[in-house]
Amino acid sequence: MRYLTFLQALHESLAPSTYLEIGIRNGDSLALARCRSVGIDPAYHLTAEVDCDLALFRTVSDEYFSRPEPLAPFGGKHVDLAFIDGLHLFEFALRDFIYVERHCAPTGVIVFDDVFPRTVDEAARDRHTRAWTGDVFKVLQVLQRFRPDLLCLRVGTQPTGLLLVTGLDPGSTVLTERYDEIVAEYVRADPQDVPDDILTRVAAQPPARVLDSPVWSALRAARDAGRSGEGFRREVAEIVRTSLGVTTGAAAASSAG
Numbered sequence: 514m515r516y517l518t519f520l521q522a523l524h525e526s527l528a529p530s531t532y533l534e535i536g537i538r539n540g541d542s543l544a545l546a547r548c549r550s551v552g553i554d555p556a557y558h559l560t561a562e563v564d565c566d567l568a569l570f571r572t573v574s575d576e577y578f579s580r581p582e583p584l585a586p587f588g589g590k591h592v593d594l595a596f597i598d599g600l601h602l603f604e605f606a607l608r609d610f611i612y613v614e615r616h617c618a619p620t621g622v623i624v625f626d627d628v629f630p631r632t633v634d635e636a637a638r639d640r641h642t643r644a645w646t647g648d649v650f651k652v653l654q655v656l657q658r659f660r661p662d663l664l665c666l667r668v669g670t671q672p673t674g675l676l677l678v679t680g681l682d683p684g685s686t687v688l689t690e691r692y693d694e695i696v697a698e699y700v701r702a703d704p705q706d707v708p709d710d711i712l713t714r715v716a717a718q719p720p721a722r723v724l725d726s727p728v729w730s731a732l733r734a735a736r737d738a739g740r741s742g743e744g745f746r747r748e749v750a751e752i753v754r755t756s757l758g759v760t761t762g763a764a765a766a767s768s769a770g
């Protein structure tokens with residue numbers, strides 16, 4: 514399944530009331546949104562037909578999230594669904610996650626593109642291939658290690674996979690506090706050491722199975738009911754465990770070997 518087909522179905526299942534996208538380029542993924550949306554990209558050139566109530570920002574994500582009120586275009590409402598597809602370097606993708614989680618509802622979902630490079634060349638930090646994932650794949654390793662509270666779902670979409678993260682904790686400061694230490698450990702010169710389980714996608718979920726999970730309707734119902742807190746988080750974790758066999762980041766890491 515192509516990533517855009519998957520994302521379209523996810524929009525339909527979740528029916529977010531707010532959508533934020535980092536890295537919009539021609540608008541192909543932004544065009545899937547039907548709710549109030551924010552798009553951030555220093556060099557976008559929209560060619561897709563966009564059919565939503567949209568605020569566009571021609572800037573980089575670091576600048577956008579340094580503004581005093583990044584949620585102002587949503588009238589202060591939290592982000593229900595976000596797509597991180599900006600600069601494909603690990604530390605930028607990690608910062609984008611930190612920014613976005615802080616502004617998400619606990620029922621929110623954050624999606625990363627490009628977590629399954631197909632070759633070591635495609636994963637290089639210094640781009641030299643036409644299709645390029647960079648070293649964004651490391652975000653999964655970091656979330657599993659430093660944020661085992663999150664639910665991370667690896668999805669085997671074409672061409673280069675998606676990572677869905679839910680069970681969000683907008684109040685968490687772990688990644689911010691340990692950011693420098695994490696970057697010092699994980700940013701490495703090319704060639705990148707891409708684990709076999711990433712290159713072979715062994716731990717990726719089939720896209721249709723992920724879409725069939727009742728977790729999306731549960732998140733939507735919890736959002737509409739204004740639920741959050743531990744009881745709700747446990748419930749979502751249990752649905753993900755029974756429908757997809759995924760427990761927490763820590764468990765996913767150990768099952769991936």
Ligand SMILES: C[S@@+](CC[C@H](N)C(=O)[O-])C[C@H]1O[C@@H](n2cnc3c(N)ncnc32)[C@H](O)[C@@H]1O
Pocket residue numbers: 535536537538539540541542543553554555556557572573574575598599600605
């Ligand atoms: C792969 S494209 C996005 C494709 C789009 N999401 C889609 O699926 O149709 C990546 C985009 O990220 C933008 N970008 C690069 N650095 C960025 C940054 N620091 N903040 C936000 N966007 C950035 C680029 O200008 C480019 O248009």
